[in-house]
Amino acid sequence: MSQQPRPSLDELLLVGQITTPFGVHGQLNLHTITNRPEHLRRVSTVFVGENLTPYKLKRAAPHKSSVHIIALAGIDNRDAAETMRGQEVYIRQTDAAPLDEDEYYLHDLPGLRVETVDGTTIGTVKEVLETGANEVLVVTRPEGGEALIPMIKDVVKRL
Structure with missing residues (x-):
């Protein structure tokens, strides 16, 4: 797969982390961190680890809640x-499943202006913290x- 240029991290979408062999x-075992696991059905190549090494995705099947079993070309034994x-496992953003009108990626939020409902500027989104209960x-x-x-809906009225 070395003939494909390696994308930059900005071009990629994190979909999960490999936990254990299966x-x-x-x-x-891939612990998925996306609400759209269909991303994995749309791609033939994933990028793995800090070096973003490309691998052909041979198979991706749901296993348990938030877990998929994946098979990568060249990884043939335990x-x-x-x-x-x-x-960590990434896909190209351009390969991701299309979002619905009211959906967004968290990585798209930094840089957006934040206002009150009456239009008063609060500031600019610097980052999004994922706390477990809510972002x-x-x-x-x-x-x-x-x-x-x-x-949360009581605080953020629209994006």
Whole structure:
């Protein structure tokens, strides 16, 4: 797969992390972190680890809640699968399943202006924290400092 240029991290979408081998033939447990696991059915190539090494995705099948079993070309036995443990798995953003009108990617939020419902500027989204219960916007305020805004319907009315 070396003939494909390696994309930059900005061009990729994180879909999960390899947790453990599955079986003895090189299959892998992938803990998915996306609400759209159909992303994995749309791609033929995934990018793995810090070096974003491209692998042909031979198979991706749902296994349990938030877990898919994947098979990658060149990972054919349990020993090879063990070397993949803990690696993050990415796909090209252009290969991702289309979003519905009211959906968004968290990585698209930094840089957006934050306003109250009456139009008063609160600041600009610096980053999004994933806390487990809900995401939290870290907003840089124009007068200095930061505000933390929980992304819940009672607080964030629209994006």
